[in-house]
Amino acid sequence: MYALSTSFQNFKYLKTLCLWNVQMDKGAYIAMDKFLSRHKYLEVFQFLYCNCNVENSIYLASILRNSESLEDISLDHNPLRGEGIVNLFLGIKENSASKVKKLSLRYCEASGEFCEAIIPLLGGNKTITELDLCGNFIGQDGVMFLATALMNNNVLKVLNLSSNNITDEQELYGRTLLTPAASKSNLSSSPSSATNNNNNTQNSSFGAGGLVSAGLSNEVNLMNSNPSTDLTSQANNNYNASTVTNGMDAENGSGSGNGGDASSVHESVNDNDNTSINGSGSKSKQGSTVNLDESNNSSNTNNNSIRITTSTLTYLADAVSREESAITHLDLRGNSIGNNGGEIMLEALKARKAIVAAKKKTAPIFICQVTERMKSDIFSKIFDINKYMQEMEKKRGGKKKKGKKGKKGKKVNIIFIYN
Structure with a gap:
């Protein structure tokens, strides 16, 4: 690194620096920071397989804090863990002149806990378009x-969450919800939901997007203060039984979101309904769902409806399907989201497709890539909508204008070092 910083310090037009499998000590990191700060035209920085850990992440954060030209940064295959990634986001936030658009953190050994720390950092970021x-x-x-961060971010376009151990665990904080908690849920373009007898009460403890920490903390406190409390019965006081239209034809014979096994679903009833119904009290048939709210059976029965059980994916789908969202590509491949997760993302795609169809020229397209670990009909419907979105993207693209060719010169634009 010392030789690099001295040999190329006068090449002011350097645009790309690639360091692969280079082992560095503290002094080398400091030298690299000074080297990059001198090059005002450097746009691409790749630092791969360099064994950069949490302790060394502060030097990378310093680079991000001082750079005014970097746009594409790849720090893949470094054991940064969650703490190191948080340091990087802090460095970007503290740089008012930051131009970082692409940030790649593949295989950095980060667990989900760090995502809580980057909620305000990612939510308030105005430059990163690909993560x-x-x-x-x-x-x-x-x-x-x-999902919480994405509710406040209208800039991020591409999010890759492939191979991240994401599964569709329908149990959320000790209970299973039957509808999105948010009053502004966008999961379905034509939801059919049961209402209270009063028909004027609405749960708002989770706020916009169905995700506010206060709402979750109240339920966690409930678990701690009264562990014997049945959270399912508590949920019954806030949520009504609901069906979500999946837009599938009954003759296609598509099953329920959880694979057709209704015994794993905790049924929810109206506040005024004292009847106790357990998971085996009714069965969900393919292509239809029995609505357990007897008072609204006549008005809400829909032979083309299925029951989608709320899971963590519901909140992600809610965030990316809203009209203000800038997300165009979401990659969930390599995760076992199952049938229920597939249905959730299918509804998100349908919601965005309706928006794109209504605003053909302005609304961003949305493509969600999933793994074929779900029913074939669900996967096929997701594939078809993705294909429609790709066609719309091509139509909008049109002919690209060719840029002017620059004058030829002996300028070093890239340095690649692989050990």
Whole structure:
């Protein structure tokens, strides 16, 4: 690194620096920081397989804090863990002149807990349009926190969460919800939901997007203060039984979101309904759902409806399907989201498709990539909507204008070092 900083310090037009498998000590990191600060045209920085850990992440954060030209940063395959990634985001936040657009943090051994710390950092970021977190251990907790950040972020376009140990665990904080908690849920373009007898009460403890920490903390406190309390019965006081239209034809024979096994679903009833109904009290048939709210059976029965159980993916889908969202590509491949998770993301795609169809020229397209670990009909419907979105993207693209060719000169634009 010392030789690099001295040999190329006068090449002011350097645009790309690639350091792969280079082992560095503290002094080398400091020298690299000074070297990069001198090059005002450097746009791409790749620092891969360099064994940069949490302790050394402060030097990378310093680079991000001081750079005014970096746009594309790849720090893949470094054991940064969650704490190191938080340091990087802090460095970007503290740089008012930051131009970072692409940030790749693949296989950095980060778990989901760090996502809570970056909620305000990612939520308030105005420059990053592509974030790659492939190959980490985000899991359910990370998805919840990222969804919260995305509710306040209207800049991020591409989010890669592939191979992150994300599964569709329908049990959320000790209970299973039957509807999104948010009053502004966008999961379905035509939701059919049961109402209270009063028809004027609405749960708002989770706020916009269905995710406010206060709402979750209240339920966690409930668990701690009264562990014998049945959270399912508590949820019954706030949520009504609901069905979500999936837009599928009954003749296709598509099953319920949880694979057709209704015994794993905790049924919810109206506040005024004292009847106790357990998971085996009714069965969900393919292509239809029995609505347990007897008072609204006649008005809400829909033969083309299914029951989608709320999970952590519901909040992610809610965040990316809202009209204000800038997300165009979401990669969930390599995760076992199952049938229920597939249905949730399918509803998000349908919601965004309706927006794109209504605003053909302005609304951003949305493509969600998933793994074929779900029913074939669910995967096929997701594939079809993705194909529609790709076609719309091509139509909007049109002919790209060719840029002017610059004058030829002996300028060093890239340095690549691989040990």
